[in-house]
Amino acid sequence: MTDSFVKPETISERQTSQTTGNLFRRVFAIPEVGVLLPLVGFIVIFYLINPAFLNPDNLAAMVRAMSFIGVIALGQTFLLISGAFDLSVGSVAGLSAIVCSALMVRYHWSIPAAILGGLATGAVTGLINSFAVLKLGVPAFITTLGMLNIAKGVDYLISKGYTIYPLPDAVNQFGTAEPFNTSWSFVIFVIMAVIFAFVLARTSYGRKLYAVGGNPEVARLAGISPAKIQLSGFVLVGMCASLSGMLLMARIVTGSPTIGFGWELNVIAGVVIGGVSLFGGSGSIPGAIIGLTIMQVVTNGLVVAKMDPYWQTVAIGLIMIVAVAIDILRRKSKTVSL
Numbered sequence: 153m154t155d156s157f158v159k160p161e162t163i164s165e166r167q168t169s170q171t172t173g174n175l176f177r178r179v180f181a182i183p184e185v186g187v188l189l190p191l192v193g194f195i196v197i198f199y200l201i202n203p204a205f206l207n208p209d210n211l212a213a214m215v216r217a218m219s220f221i222g223v224i225a226l227g228q229t230f231l232l233i234s235g236a237f238d239l240s241v242g243s244v245a246g247l248s249a250i251v252c253s254a255l256m257v258r259y260h261w262s263i264p265a266a267i268l269g270g271l272a273t274g275a276v277t278g279l280i281n282s283f284a285v286l287k288l289g290v291p292a293f294i295t296t297l298g299m300l301n302i303a304k305g306v307d308y309l310i311s312k313g314y315t316i317y318p319l320p321d322a323v324n325q326f327g328t329a330e331p332f333n334t335s336w337s338f339v340i341f342v343i344m345a346v347i348f349a350f351v352l353a354r355t356s357y358g359r360k361l362y363a364v365g366g367n368p369e370v371a372r373l374a375g376i377s378p379a380k381i382q383l384s385g386f387v388l389v390g391m392c393a394s395l396s397g398m399l400l401m402a403r404i405v406t407g408s409p410t411i412g413f414g415w416e417l418n419v420i421a422g423v424v425i426g427g428v429s430l431f432g433g434s435g436s437i438p439g440a441i442i443g444l445t446i447m448q449v450v451t452n453g454l455v456v457a458k459m460d461p462y463w464q465t466v467a468i469g470l471i472m473i474v475a476v477a478i479d480i481l482r483r484k485s486k487t488v489s490l
Contacts, residue, residue, distance in 0.1 A: 187425065187426050187427055187442045187443060188442055191442055191445055191449065194449045194450060195449060197453070198449065198453030198456060198457060201456070201457045202456045202458075204456055205452070210452065212333045212334055213452070214448050214449070214452050215338050215448075216335045216338055217452075218338075218444055218447075219334075219335065219340070219341040219399070220245075220337060220399060220415075221396070221415060221418050221419055221422065221444060222341045222345070222441065223337070223340070223341050223344060223392050223395055223396040224245065224415065224419050225419050225423050225440050225441075226344055226345060226348045226392055226437065226440070227388045227391070227392030228389050228419050229348070229352075229423050229435055229437060230348070230352065230385050230388055231382070231389045232423060232428050232429065232430065232432065232435060233361045233362060233365045233428065233429075233433065233434070234364045234378075234382050234385045234432060235378075235432030235433065236285065236385060236386065237292055238278075238292070238299075238389050238393075238416075239293065239296040239299075239416045239420070240277065240281065240296040240299035240300040240302075240416065241389060241390075241392075241415060241416050242393075242412035242413060242416040242419075243300045243301070243302075243307065243416075244274050244303050244390055244394060244412070245396050245397030245411060245412030246303070246409060246410065246411040246412035246413065247273055247277075247303040247306055247397070248271070248274050248395075248397040248398060249397035249400065249408070249412070250310050250311050250316065250409060250411075251269055251270050251310065252267060252269060252270035252407065253266075253316040253406070254310055254311075254407065255269045255270075256319060256320055256323070257317065257319065263320060263322060263323060270394050270395075270398045271391050274390035274393050274394030274395070275387050275390055275391050275394075277299055277390045277393075278386040278388070278389060278391065279383075279387060279390075280299065281299055281386045281390070282386035282387065284298075285382070285386070286379045286382060286383060300416065307409050314409075315406040315407060315409070316406065316407035317405065317407065318406075319401070319402070319405055319406065319407070323401075323405070324402075324405045327403045327405055328405065335403065336399075337399040340395075340399065345437055348437050349438060352436065361385070362433055362434075363376055364378045364381045364432070365429075365432025365433035366432065366433030393412070396415075397411050397412055417468065417472065418447060420472070421443075421447060421471055422443045422444035423435070423440040423443055423444070424443065424476060425443035425444075425446055425447065425471060425472075426438075426439035426442050426443025426444065426446075427479075428440050429479050430479055443475075446471070450464075450471065451467070451468070
């Protein structure tokens with residue numbers, strides 16, 4: 153005869169199995185986990201190709217390089233979540249570095265005053281972008297692409313195509329210092345990342361960013377001004393770009409007109425890989441940082457693997473296409489589930 157009851161230990165095993173399954177589902181439901189796995193995969197692949205990839209000096213070089221893009225990505229994450237984006241960040245970074253260095257070298261401004269001048273440059277470009285997008289109704293793609301060229305042109309008008317130097321000794325000492333075997337730019341990036349993550353996850357401003365990016369009309373009915381939120385995002389990302397440009401200026405101890413060249417696509421690709429939607433309403437700072445790390449790992453890994461450096465550009469382009477495709481599929485899956 154078949155037993156008409158289930159043994160207690162069988163029930164316990166089943167409950168344990170269900171608990172374990174639920175735990176795995178909860179873990180993999182975390183958006184950042186889906187981005188973290190490819191990062192681990194890339195690290196393992198490049199380590200197997202060349203163990204020097206995980207050399208402490210190489211890792212330090214990677215985090216130093218990532219910090220400049222990372223500072224801008226923090227502001228870009230806020231703006232993207234609100235439903236807008238800025239393609240001019242690379243040129244704004246370069247323009248701000250040139251403005252800051254020119255104020256110090258040519259006009260003998262104090263270092264703090266010159267830094268404020270650089271930050272003001274980014275804030276003004278952000279205000280101009282927001283005015284064109286929010287008041288004139290010009291699409292963000294056209295507006296910020298136009299600002300990219302304007303900032304680049306003004307950059308070369310000020311510099312005449314030449315580097316500006318010598319910078320004050322204090323700037324040189326700050327830029328070339330290597331605290332914790334990294335750089336002050338990386339330390340600043342980490343501090344900013346903590347602050348931005350807290351603001352996005354724990355404050356009413358962060359909730360407003362998600363609300364505006366998710367559904368502007370619903371946000372407006374809730375008493376939130378989408379225009380004000382996006383304006384703050386444009387100004388913030390402009391100032392982040394300015395800070396990043398000045399940090400690299402200090403690192404290379406000259407004001408170079410080539411600072412920021414091509415950064416805009418790297419920033420967008422990195423944060424989108426990290427789960428920040430191009431269409432607004434979703435994303436996180438930890439995810440954006442993981443996405444940026446993937447970009448840096450792939451770029452550096454190709455160098456360590458002794459691949460042709462031009463493959464870096466190809467890889468970034470492919471990664472960006474894949475990231476946007478994943479973003480679109482993610483949104484479609486959410487729509488279907490609703």
